[in-house]
Amino acid sequence: xxxxxxxxxxxxxxxxxxxxxxxxxxxxxxxxxxxxxxxxxxxxxxxxxxxxxxxxxxxxxxxxxxxxxxxxxxxxxxxxxxxxxxxxxxxxxxxxxxxxxxxxxxxxxxxxxxxxxxxxxxxxxxxxxxxxxxxxxxxxxxxxxxxxxxxxxxxxxxxxxxxxxxxxxxxxxxxxxxxxxxxxxxxxx
Amino acid sequence: xxxxxxxxxxxxxxxxxxxxxxxxxxxxxxxxxxxxxxxxxxxxxxxxxxxxxxxxxxxxxxxxxxx
Amino acid sequence: xxxxxxxxxxxxxxxxxxxxxxxxxxxxxxxxxxxxxxxxxxxxxxxxxxxxxxxxxxxxxxxxxxxxxxxxxxxxxxxxxxxxxxxxxxxxxxxxxxxxxxxxxxxxxxxxxxxxxxxxxxxxxxxxxxxxxxxxxxxxxxxxxxxxxxxxxxxxxxxxxxxxxxxxxxxxxxxxxxxxxxxxxxxxxxxxxxxxxxxxxxxxxxxxxxxxxxxxxxxxxxxxxxxxxxxxxxxxxxxxxxxxxxxxxxxxxxxxxxxxxxxxxxxxxxxxxxxxxxxxxxxxxxxxxxxxxxxxxxxxxxxxxxxxxxxxxxxxxxxxxxxxxxxxxxxxxxxxxxxxxxxxxxxxxxxxxxxxxxxxxxxxxxxxxxxxxxxxxxxxxxxxxxxxxxxxxxxxxxxxxxxxxxxxxxxxxxxxxxxxxxxxxxxxxxxxxxxxxxxxxxxxxxxxxxx
Numbered sequence: 001x002x003x004x005x006x007x008x009x010x011x012x013x014x015x016x017x018x019x020x021x022x023x024x025x026x027x028x029x030x031x032x033x034x035x036x037x038x039x040x041x042x043x044x045x046x047x048x049x050x051x052x053x054x055x056x057x058x059x060x061x062x063x064x065x066x067x068x069x070x071x072x073x074x075x076x077x078x079x080x081x082x083x084x085x086x087x088x089x090x091x092x093x094x095x096x097x098x099x100x101x102x103x104x105x106x107x108x109x110x111x112x113x114x115x116x117x118x119x120x121x122x123x124x125x126x127x128x129x130x131x132x133x134x135x136x137x138x139x140x141x142x143x144x145x146x147x148x149x150x151x152x153x154x155x156x157x158x159x160x161x162x163x164x165x166x167x168x169x170x171x172x173x174x175x176x177x178x179x180x181x182x183x184x185x186x187x188x189x
Numbered sequence: 190x191x192x193x194x195x196x197x198x199x200x201x202x203x204x205x206x207x208x209x210x211x212x213x214x215x216x217x218x219x220x221x222x223x224x225x226x227x228x229x230x231x232x233x234x235x236x237x238x239x240x241x242x243x244x245x246x247x248x249x250x251x252x253x254x255x256x
Numbered sequence: 257x258x259x260x261x262x263x264x265x266x267x268x269x270x271x272x273x274x275x276x277x278x279x280x281x282x283x284x285x286x287x288x289x290x291x292x293x294x295x296x297x298x299x300x301x302x303x304x305x306x307x308x309x310x311x312x313x314x315x316x317x318x319x320x321x322x323x324x325x326x327x328x329x330x331x332x333x334x335x336x337x338x339x340x341x342x343x344x345x346x347x348x349x350x351x352x353x354x355x356x357x358x359x360x361x362x363x364x365x366x367x368x369x370x371x372x373x374x375x376x377x378x379x380x381x382x383x384x385x386x387x388x389x390x391x392x393x394x395x396x397x398x399x400x401x402x403x404x405x406x407x408x409x410x411x412x413x414x415x416x417x418x419x420x421x422x423x424x425x426x427x428x429x430x431x432x433x434x435x436x437x438x439x440x441x442x443x444x445x446x447x448x449x450x451x452x453x454x455x456x457x458x459x460x461x462x463x464x465x466x467x468x469x470x471x472x473x474x475x476x477x478x479x480x481x482x483x484x485x486x487x488x489x490x491x492x493x494x495x496x497x498x499x500x501x502x503x504x505x506x507x508x509x510x511x512x513x514x515x516x517x518x519x520x521x522x523x524x525x526x527x528x529x530x531x532x533x534x535x536x537x538x539x540x541x542x543x544x545x546x547x548x549x550x551x552x553x554x555x556x557x558x559x560x561x562x563x564x565x566x567x568x569x570x571x572x573x574x575x576x577x578x579x580x581x582x583x584x585x586x587x588x589x590x591x592x593x594x595x596x597x598x599x600x601x602x603x604x605x606x607x608x609x610x611x612x613x614x615x616x617x618x619x620x621x622x623x624x625x626x627x628x629x630x631x632x633x634x635x636x637x638x639x640x641x642x643x644x645x646x647x648x649x650x651x652x653x654x655x656x657x658x659x660x661x662x663x664x665x666x667x668x669x670x671x672x673x674x675x676x677x678x679x680x681x682x683x684x685x686x687x688x689x690x691x692x693x694x695x696x697x698x699x700x701x702x703x704x705x706x707x
Contacts, residue, residue: 033415033417033419034417035331035457038438038439038457040438040439040440041419041437041438041439042439043439044381044419044420044421044422044436044439045419045420047422048381048420048422076439076440079440079441080422080439080440080441083422083424083441083442083611084381084421084422084423084424084442085422085423085424086381086382086422086423087422087423101601102343102544102601102602102605103343103344103540103544103587103598103601103602103605104343104344104500104501104587106597106598106601107501107502107587107589107593107598108500108501108502139423140341140343140425140605140608140609141341141342141343141344141425141605142382143340143341143345143346143348143349143380143382143383144346144349145343145344145345145346145498145500145506145585145587146346146498146499146500146506146507146508147506148500148506152382155381155382155384156384156385157382157385182384183384183385183388185384185420187391188384188387188388188391188418188420189387189391189417189418189419189420223615234446235446235613235614235656236613236614236615237614237615237616237654237655237656238615240654
């Protein structure tokens with residue numbers, strides 16, 4: 001691809017990526033939800049599936065593969081992936097912990113939750129633990145303000161958090177060293 | 190048709206935008222514009238730098254809002 | 257005790273399954289509609305009911321439906337707005353989790369009324385479990401022939417599909433949602449042209465909130481005029497309010513329009529009063545985008561009238577002494593909350609979520625946030641307060657979409673009503689930097705006499 005801007009975030013590794021046959025079939029069903037020449041609409045669902053099944057984050061190789069799958073220019077995929085906050089463009093840990101920091105959660109003590117997590121994980125917000133297990137981030141309103149403070153781990157909500165609950169949760173997750181058991185995006189549409 | 194911008198009158202064709210008319214007059218009254226590229230269809234109007242206040246509505250009916 | 261209409265059946269165990277829902281009268285309204293009513297009848301009933309959009313704008317739904325362009329050959333679309341990202345609002349999630357079939361029934365009836373063959377439910381990406389619940393409910397509905405081709409032998413066909421968001425608050429705005437549905441960045445479009453004319457894929461489209469569509473079911477069941485008798489004035493019917501903050505019983509409550517605000521905050525039936533016996537300081541009744549009001553103005557208007565939970569009563573006084581009902585995300589602040597910190601928190605939210613298309617909003621929020629951060633950390637100057645007011649003033653009304661107004665209103669209202677807090681921060685930087693200072697600020701004599 002000529003004329004591509006080279007940025008440290010966008011270094012192509014030229015690794016081969018591919019969805020499984022089962023996923024491809026499910027993606028074809030999703031594309032059929034939209035009118036005939038409008039498969040670009042399937043970009044958001046497919047990016048969620050790609051992020052979950054092809055490495056936990058959207059590398060340039062993955063984004064180029066999605067572009068070819070949906071007959072789009074790569075830039076059309078890049079611009080969408082950089083706009084939405086749920087897509088990660090850099091490698092993340094097995095468990096991505098996102099703590100809500102907006103209004104109602106803030107007045108119910110989300111600062112204490114973040115400080116506690118920083119303490120027991122030994123990292124600052126935005127970083128990943130050296131063993132690659134946990135990434136800590138803060139996000140905006142998660143839509144569950146009644147049970148503040150709220151956090152989500154890989155899109156599973158954990159509500160009414162207290163430092164004690166966090167300790168329990170983290171030790172549980174440490175013992176579950178493989179991928180968290182959560183639903184597949186491909187089956188949700 | 191006649192259009193008055195900041196008390197200066199000018200004759201323009203139907204379908205001219207306020208920005209183009211102001212540029213015809215020239216000088217200090219031209220609003221700044223950032224996102225309009227004449228060769229790109231559908232450009233313009235997005236960055237809101239060229240917003241102006243319209244005093245009398247009959248003049249602008251033949252103009253577009255954007256710029 | 258007000259009427260409960262939407263969440264009447266919520267306590268029944270298993271109501272999220274279609275068999276239990278049907279046993280309790282579910283889908284009977286749909287059957288009546290398909291057998292006896294024409295689309296125009298339904299639009300008429302909804303218009304008579306006075307239903308207003310429950311997503312925040314409060315635009316009369318019947319009127320919005322009447323704008324839909326029916327003269328063209330292009331297919332028409334209905335998009336259900338389930339992108340609930342307004343801070344303080346969590347009522348749609350509650351509704352979709354507990355009563356998914358109510359939403360689906362309302363969707364089918366609305367699509368029939370508008371002549372729509374394809375409907376998309378845009379659910380925010382973080383609500384993955386909700387997507388699972390809705391997918392299961394949709395499969396059950398298809399299985400029982402409430403969706404698909406030739407529904408219940410009526411000749412009407414409808415397909416409903418789920419579409420996820422990606423984590424952007426701006427996609428709750430209707431044109432940004434349409435852009436996102438088309439697979440692009442969520443940048444709002446300039447209106448006109450309105451979505452009723454040129455919406456999704458340039459076809460006529462209607463975008464409605466989850467609660468609005470779910471309310472269509474009880475409206476058709478009891479008739480538009482009967483629905484209009486509930487509530488008060490032009491705010492008819494009931495509304496789901498999601499109460500949060502420093503109260504004893506946060507949660508989602510269905511209230512009849514016209515309930516006094518004081519009752520809502522203090523009665524045991526609803527929020528149960530302020531936690532730990534503290535005093536009320538301020539309330540944001542409609543999600544972070546509406547102006548914040550201090551305690552004495554949220555319970556009574558400036559003229560001394562008792563304030564009620566309606567669109568009209570809360571807006572009384574304009575922006576000088578009033579606010580808006582908005583989406584119903586009711587955030588309560590007690591005396592320990594620092595209003596400056598809260599304003600900074602909201603502005604940081606708006607700065608992060610701005611799409612970046614137009615200069616007033618993008619530059620304005622990026623300018624206001626560091627100024628507020630400096631004030632909160634004890635490095636503010638007196639000129640900062642007037643600077644914030646002037647920036648907020650320049651954003652309002654000059655943007656492509658209401659997001660700019662939503663970003664400006666919290667700042668201008670916080671300074672209007674809590675100027676003394678801002679001045680305290682500038683005058684006492686050491687106290688502000690080193691303590692939890694919410695309750696230390698001296699109040700002018702007239703305010704905060706409430707429990």
